[in-house]
Amino acid sequence: MKLALRGDLLDFTAEPAWGDTESPAVRFRPGHWLLVDDGRIVAVQAEAPGPEWVRDDQAGRLILPGFIDTHVHSPQLDVIGSYGTELLDWLETYTFPAERRYADAGVAEQGAAVFLDALLARGTTAAVVFPTVHKVSADRLFAAAEQRGMRVIAGKVLMDRNAPDGLRDDVAGAERDCLDLIARWHGKARLAYAVTVRFAPTSTTAQLAMAGALCSADPTLYMQTHVAENRAEVQWVRELFPDARSYLDVYARAGLLHPRSVLAHGIWLDDEDRAALRDAGAQIAHSPSSNLFLGSGLFRWRDAEAGGAAVSLASDVGGGTDLSMLATLRDAYKIQALSGERLTAWKGLYAATRGGARALGLDAEIGSLEPGRLADVCVWDWASEPVAARRLAVARGLHEKLFAWATLADRSNLVSTRVAGVERYRRPPTGVP
Numbered sequence: 001m002k003l004a005l006r007g008d009l010l011d012f013t014a015e016p017a018w019g020d021t022e023s024p025a026v027r028f029r030p031g032h033w034l035l036v037d038d039g040r041i042v043a044v045q046a047e048a049p050g051p052e053w054v055r056d057d058q059a060g061r062l063i064l065p066g067f068i069d070t071h072v073h074s075p076q077l078d079v080i081g082s083y084g085t086e087l088l089d090w091l092e093t094y095t096f097p098a099e100r101r102y103a104d105a106g107v108a109e110q111g112a113a114v115f116l117d118a119l120l121a122r123g124t125t126a127a128v129v130f131p132t133v134h135k136v137s138a139d140r141l142f143a144a145a146e147q148r149g150m151r152v153i154a155g156k157v158l159m160d161r162n163a164p165d166g167l168r169d170d171v172a173g174a175e176r177d178c179l180d181l182i183a184r185w186h187g188k189a190r191l192a193y194a195v196t197v198r199f200a201p202t203s204t205t206a207q208l209a210m211a212g213a214l215c216s217a218d219p220t221l222y223m224q225t226h227v228a229e230n231r232a233e234v235q236w237v238r239e240l241f242p243d244a245r246s247y248l249d250v251y252a253r254a255g256l257l258h259p260r261s262v263l264a265h266g267i268w269l270d271d272e273d274r275a276a277l278r279d280a281g282a283q284i285a286h287s288p289s290s291n292l293f294l295g296s297g298l299f300r301w302r303d304a305e306a307g308g309a310a311v312s313l314a315s316d317v318g319g320g321t322d323l324s325m326l327a328t329l330r331d332a333y334k335i336q337a338l339s340g341e342r343l344t345a346w347k348g349l350y351a352a353t354r355g356g357a358r359a360l361g362l363d364a365e366i367g368s369l370e371p372g373r374l375a376d377v378c379v380w381d382w383a384s385e386p387v388a389a390r391r392l393a394v395a396r397g398l399h400e401k402l403f404a405w406a407t408l409a410d411r412s413n414l415v416s417t418r419v420a421g422v423e424r425y426r427r428p429p430t431g432v433p
């Protein structure tokens, strides 16, 4: 099908520099047509297309590439907003009990559908996802993503110690489950498998070695985990792995750091760790709302980048408090403000689109409005209520407008989400429920 979508197109041609509000990396094409043929962007033009193109005219609205959430837990919709704990207590008190339910295929299937539809209803079209330790939870998540045509990277969670009954695997069984899931899903449709180590404390050295061997056997696999999120966690890892130089080094020794490694948080890393990330080509999935909510700490984004690590953006629900990448951006700005830095709208929106795509090695598929990319695109109202309308009306210049938009917009601004050109979310005429 030939689709022509008109609106104010915004994307990035390169990475914006810190503090640069007039960045040459920003590409803004107001009132342009995005031409999509068979799910792929084929052209962008100011002139109206010919009659063979089906028009979706969204003039006066903002069109962005779909957001990319590089770290989120599908079963943790059930624990968002749980009171009163830091990471390790939060896992024991709320999260592990909630994840146990995902042993059940029906719970896993229904949970995956609700989760992916919730992403689409917030403008997120691609995600790197933790389901649970249960094979069925990953299987149903992949199936639900395939049905929706989404780019999803996920894998069964590995945890063979320091977890309650019903949430532990063992090395041999886990390896078998991984291999089955890889054979079934890796490279199918828009799906990829990630070897998913929950975090160092819940895997034995033998399990970490197995995970590393899976990665070395197939360099097209991703790896996802958590690292250096919370000070008590870092101390625990020091006790569990006394021979490792650092928390990150536990993963490095197991062969888990490579260009497809996505490590959430990375708040408590040192310069040597940052250099190791750079040398491996691995990325940090910065999870600001989670870091604030669980009181984990203030991520030094600029230091991480100066050290050579790629940084992408993540909701980390349910430690994070909102699946929306706009809410994530707002919290990212506040964390940088507390650290004496300023995150421009450009830097934040880049990280949530093309930056995330690049870090995942998916720049040729998603993250921008370049011809050749799949048409994962969202249409947004500039303003959906009077306060935002008033604020945007007085904005001077494009950065001020986008920054105010990102600060004030929420899911009620989202009009339509397309995945490979197919509309997978449309705001109900009566507004969002």
Ligand code: GUN
Pocket (backbone or CB within 6 Å): 073, 087, 091, 095, 198, 199, 226, 229, 290, 316, 319, 320
């Ligand atoms: N570390 C290990 N597991 C988790 C989790 O589920 N959420 C967060 N934020 N950190 C973790």
Ligand code: ZN
Pocket (backbone or CB within 6 Å): 071, 072, 073, 226, 264, 316, 319
């Ligand atoms: Zn997480």
